[in-house]
Amino acid sequence: MSDDFFPVPSQWAAQALLDREGRAADYARSIEDADAYWLERAQRLDWITPPTKADESSFHEADFGVKWFADGELNVSANCIDRHLAERGDQIAIIWEPDSPDADVRRYTYKQVHEEVCRLANVLKDAGARKGDRITVYMPMIPEAAFALLACARIGAIHSVVFGGFSPEALAGRLVDCDSTIVITADEGRRAGKTVPLKANVDAALAEAPCVNKVVVVQATGGAVQMREGRDIWLHEAAAQVSADCPPEPMNAEDPLFILYTSGSTGKPKGVLHTSGGYLLWASLTHELCFDYRPGDVWWCAADIGWVTGHSYIVYGPLANGATTLMYEGVPNWPTPARIWEVVDKHQVHTIFTAPTALRALMKEGDDYVHSTSRASLRVLGTVGEPINPEAWRWYHSVIGEGRCPIIDTWWQTETGGAMIAPMPGATDLKPGSATLPMPGVIPQILDGDGAVQEGATEGNLVIAGSWPGQMRTVWGDHDRFFQTYFTTFPGKYTTGDGARRDADGYYWITGRVDDVINVSGHRMGTAEVESALVLHESVAEAAVVGFPHDIKGQGIYAYVTLNANEEPSDDLRKDLVKWVRTEIGPIATPDAIQFAPGLPKTRSGKIMRRILRKIAEGEVSAQALGDVSTLADPSVVDNLVANRQG
Numbered sequence: 001m002s003d004d005f006f007p008v009p010s011q012w013a014a015q016a017l018l019d020r021e022g023r024a025a026d027y028a029r030s031i032e033d034a035d036a037y038w039l040e041r042a043q044r045l046d047w048i049t050p051p052t053k054a055d056e057s058s059f060h061e062a063d064f065g066v067k068w069f070a071d072g073e074l075n076v077s078a079n080c081i082d083r084h085l086a087e088r089g090d091q092i093a094i095i096w097e098p099d100s101p102d103a104d105v106r107r108y109t110y111k112q113v114h115e116e117v118c119r120l121a122n123v124l125k126d127a128g129a130r131k132g133d134r135i136t137v138y139m140p141m142i143p144e145a146a147f148a149l150l151a152c153a154r155i156g157a158i159h160s161v162v163f164g165g166f167s168p169e170a171l172a173g174r175l176v177d178c179d180s181t182i183v184i185t186a187d188e189g190r191r192a193g194k195t196v197p198l199k200a201n202v203d204a205a206l207a208e209a210p211c212v213n214k215v216v217v218v219q220a221t222g223g224a225v226q227m228r229e230g231r232d233i234w235l236h237e238a239a240a241q242v243s244a245d246c247p248p249e250p251m252n253a254e255d256p257l258f259i260l261y262t263s264g265s266t267g268k269p270k271g272v273l274h275t276s277g278g279y280l281l282w283a284s285l286t287h288e289l290c291f292d293y294r295p296g297d298v299w300w301c302a303a304d305i306g307w308v309t310g311h312s313y314i315v316y317g318p319l320a321n322g323a324t325t326l327m328y329e330g331v332p333n334w335p336t337p338a339r340i341w342e343v344v345d346k347h348q349v350h351t352i353f354t355a356p357t358a359l360r361a362l363m364k365e366g367d368d369y370v371h372s373t374s375r376a377s378l379r380v381l382g383t384v385g386e387p388i389n390p391e392a393w394r395w396y397h398s399v400i401g402e403g404r405c406p407i408i409d410t411w412w413q414t415e416t417g418g419a420m421i422a423p424m425p426g427a428t429d430l431k432p433g434s435a436t437l438p439m440p441g442v443i444p445q446i447l448d449g450d451g452a453v454q455e456g457a458t459e460g461n462l463v464i465a466g467s468w469p470g471q472m473r474t475v476w477g478d479h480d481r482f483f484q485t486y487f488t489t490f491p492g493k494y495t496t497g498d499g500a501r502r503d504a505d506g507y508y509w510i511t512g513r514v515d516d517v518i519n520v521s522g523h524r525m526g527t528a529e530v531e532s533a534l535v536l537h538e539s540v541a542e543a544a545v546v547g548f549p550h551d552i553k554g555q556g557i558y559a560y561v562t563l564n565a566n567e568e569p570s571d572d573l574r575k576d577l578v579k580w581v582r583t584e585i586g587p588i589a590t591p592d593a594i595q596f597a598p599g600l601p602k603t604r605s606g607k608i609m610r611r612i613l614r615k616i617a618e619g620e621v622s623a624q625a626l627g628d629v630s631t632l633a634d635p636s637v638v639d640n641l642v643a644n645r646q647g
C-alpha cells in the first residue's frame with residue numbers, strides 16, 4: 001500500500017462546495033446535532049409533507065428497525081423530474097450513447113423524460129400495477145431502463161432490477177422471491193456488437209415464475225421475438241394509447257422504492273430493500289458532495305443499471321439534482337480501448353465514475369489509446385466497486401486526468417444506498433488506494449475479532465456504529481435475516497463484511513471482504529452461489545469455491561470440484577462445468593479455474609477449511625503458508641490438492 005499524498009490543489013479548495021475545514025465542520029455537526037442536521041439536509045428534496053423527525057433507528061434486538069423521516073411524504077419520480085420542469089424543463093436530462101459509435105445518440109430533456117415516464121406509468125397501471133406491487137426490470141442499458149425505474153416510483157410500485165447478464169434461471173429465482181406480477185424488458189440488448197436475447201430469456205424464466213402475468217416489451221433492436229397474446233405488450237403500441245400525464249402517487253418516506261438482489265456469504269441472494277425518502281436524500285447528497293457536482297455538469301456513471309451504482313448514480317442521485325446524466329449502452333473497450341475517452345470528448349463529460357477493473361483492463365492496452373483523445377472536459381474522476389490498486393489510481397490520475405482531476409474512490413455497498421467513505425474534491429487530500437474519510441453522519445469503527453473498538457491507527461473489521469439515511473431497511477420477505485446477517489456478529493453495530501485499516505491521519509483503507517463474498521470485476525458474488533450451481537450438475541458430488549488475485553478482474557473464481565464415484569475427470573467435463581455455471585447464473589460467474597479434487601480439506605466436524613483452499617488457489621503452497629493442517633480429518637488431501645493445482 002502506498003502512502004503517497006496528493007494535497008487538495010489550491011484552485012480546488014478556493015471554489016469547491018466544501019473545503020477542508022468546511023467538510024470537518026459539516027461532519028462534526030452531522031454527528032453532534034444529527035436531528036437538526038438531517039432535517040435541514042432533507043430540505044434539498046421536495047416534500048408533499050415535510051418530515052418533522054429524522055433518525056428513529058435502532059440496531060438493538062429489542063426495538064430493532066431502520067427508520068428515517070417517517071412522517072414525511074414525497075414522490076421520488078416527482079423529485080427527479082417534475083420539480084425541475086419549471087426551471088430546466090428544456091435542459092437535457094439523459095444523453096444516451098449507443099453501443100456502436102456509428103449509431104444515433106438519443107437525448108431527452110426533462111420535459112421529454114416526464115412524458116416518457118408518465119406514459120410508461122400509465123401503461124403499467126393499465127397492466128394492473130398498483131402501489132406496492134413488485135415489477136421486475138430486465139433491461140439493456142437504454143433510456144427506457146431509466147424510464148422504467150421512474151415510472152414504478154411514480155405509481156408507488158416497487159422495482160426489482162435484474163442485471164441483463166443474468167440467466168433465465170437466476171431471473172426466475174428473483175421473480176419468484178418477490179412475487180413480481182409484471183416484467184419490463186426489451187426484445188434484445190446490445191453489447192460490444194453482440195445481441196443478448198432478453199425477451200427469450202424472460203420467456204424461459206416465466207416457465208418457472210407463474211406469478212408474472214404481464215410483460216412489457218421495449219423494441220430496442222427490432223430482433224424477432226415471440227409475443228404471447230394476452231400477456232405480452234409492446235411498449236410503443238401501448239404508450240401511444242395512454243395519457244401523457246400521470247400524477248405522482250404520494251408516498252410515505254418509508255414506503256419501499258426498490259428491491260435489489262445481492263450476494264451474501266450464505267444462501268440465496270438477498271432482496272435488499274430501500275425506501276423512498278432516506279434513500280433519495282442519500283443518493284442526491286452524496287452525488288453532490290463526493291463529486292462536487294455543479295448545475296450544468298455532464299455526468300457519466302459508467303455502471304450498469306442492474307447494480308446499485310447504476311440505481312444511485314445513473315438515475316436517482318443525478319436526476320434528483322437536475323443533472324445531465326449520460327447512459328452508455330456498450331462496454332469501455334469496444335470497438336477499441338479508446339472508446340470510453342472518445343465518449344468523454346463527444347459529450348464533453350465533466351465527471352466519470354467507473355470501476356477499477358475497467359481501468360486495469362484499459363491500462364494494459366497502453367497509453368496511445370488515451371493520447372488519441374483530449375479529455376479536456378474532465379474535472380473529477382470517480383471509482384467504485386472494489387479496492388483500487390495504487391498503480392491503477394496513479395494511471396487514472398496522471399494519464400487520464402493529466403494530474404488535473406481529483407480521484408474520488410468511493411467505498412460503499414448495495415446495502416448502504418450510496419457512498420459512505422469517500423473524498424470530496426475540494427476538501428480531501430488524497431492517498432492512492434484509500435477511500436479516505438466518512439460522509440456526513442457515517443460513524444465507521446474498526447473492531448477486533450471480539451468486537452472491541454480499536455482506536456487510532458489499526459486494522460480489523462469495518463462496522464458502522466449508527467444508522468444513516470440511505471441504509472437498507474430489510475431483506476425482502478425476511479426481516480429476521482436482515483437482523484441476523486448484519487447486526488449479530490457485533491451486536492448493536494452494522495457489520496459491513498469488509499476489513500479495513502485506519503492510518504494515523506484517520507484515513508480508511510478497505511482491505512477487502514472478510515467473509516465468503518468475492519468481488520469479480522466489481523461484481524459481487526457469493527462463493528456459495530457458485531457452489532450451489534456446481535453441485536446441481538449430475539457429475540458433481542461436492543464443490544468449494546474461493547477467490548484468488550487476478551490482474552484485471554481483481555479477483556477470479558477458483559472452484560474445487562469432487563466428482564461422483566463413477567465419474568472420470570476430463571477436459572470436456574471441465575468445459576461442461578464452466579458452461580453449466582454460466583447457464584445457471586450468468587457469464588459473470590464463469591469460473592477461471594476448475595480443479596478436480598478427490599477430497600476437500602475438512603475438519604473432523606466436516607467443515608471445509610477454506611483458508612487452505614484460498615492459499616492453494618493463490619499459489620502459496622509452502623508448508624508455512626498452508627499453516628497447521630493437523631486438525632484436518634485427512635491431512636493427506638492437501639498434498640493432492642497442491643499437486644493438482646490449476647495455474
Ligand code: WTA
Nearest residue numbers: 384385386387409410411412413414510524
Ligand atoms: C467492495 C458496490 C474497496 C466492498 C457499490 C463492498 C470496495 C462491496 C469499494 C460492495 C471501494 C465497493 N474500495 N472496496 N471503493 N467499493 N467495494 O454491493 O467489498 O456491489 O463490501 O456495491 O464492494 O459491493 P456492492
